[in-house]
Amino acid sequence: MRRVLERDYGISIGLSRVFRLMQKAKLVKISRKNRPKFTYFVDLLTKEDNLLDQNFNQTAPNKVWAGDFTYIKLGTRWVYLAVVMDLFSRRILSWKLSVSLTSDFVIEAFKEAYKKRGCPDGLMFHADRGTQYTSFEFRQLLEKLQVTQSYSLKATPYDNAVIESYLLKAILSI
Numbered sequence: 254m255r256r257v258l259e260r261d262y263g264i265s266i267g268l269s270r271v272f273r274l275m276q277k278a279k280l281v282k283i284s285r286k287n288r289p290k291f292t293y294f295v296d297l298l299t300k301e302d303n304l305l306d307q308n309f310n311q312t313a314p315n316k317v318w319a320g321d322f323t324y325i326k327l328g329t330r331w332v333y334l335a336v337v338m339d340l341f342s343r344r345i346l347s348w349k350l351s352v353s354l355t356s357d358f359v360i361e362a363f364k365e366a367y368k369k370r371g372c373p374d375g376l377m378f379h380a381d382r383g384t385q386y387t388s389f390e391f392r393q394l395l396e397k398l399q400v401t402q403s404y405s406l407k408a409t410p411y412d413n414a415v416i417e418s419y420l421l422k423a424i425l426s427i
Contacts (some may be wrong), residue, residue, distance in 0.1 A: 304403035305379040311341040315373035319416040331385035337366040379403040382394045
């Protein structure tokens with residue numbers, strides 16, 4: 254409460270005064286221990302959700318695609334680059350730039366690749382557990398298109414190594 258008052262309203266106030274005013278207004282202090290717990294989709298993912306299991310060498314095109322995004326600093330602004338890669342050819346199928354981190358730009362990158370490749374059947378899409386790829390909108394799109402979704406294991410960038418290394422090379426070449 255104190256931080257919000259100072260940050261948003263410029264009101265400098267002592268902690269004890271905040272507590273007194275909250276008591277007077279019959280507001281209950283929620284400590285970190287007592288606050289409500291939220292479960293996000295990413296928290297529900299298990300080891301079994303990593304369907305790719307680092308099998309990067311695919312035998313046919315349009316069977317497994319991988320996606321990721323990275324940050325690029327342009328002057329004083331950050332932009333975000335999302336790419337979709339076919340793991341068979343290691344070819345970038347589509348890419349999108351965005352100035353915001355909403356899931357829209359990864360959705361648009363996927364849609365463009367899907368359309369360019371003629372809406373392939375039996376497709377698997379592998380990505381990390383970023384909020385853009387675990388968002389309801391992105392999962393709903395893949396479900397609608399009957400695309401199987403695979404996720405990297407938590408804190409394991411090796412599970413998405415092909416696309417990660419591509420993005421690193423792309424950034425270093427800028």
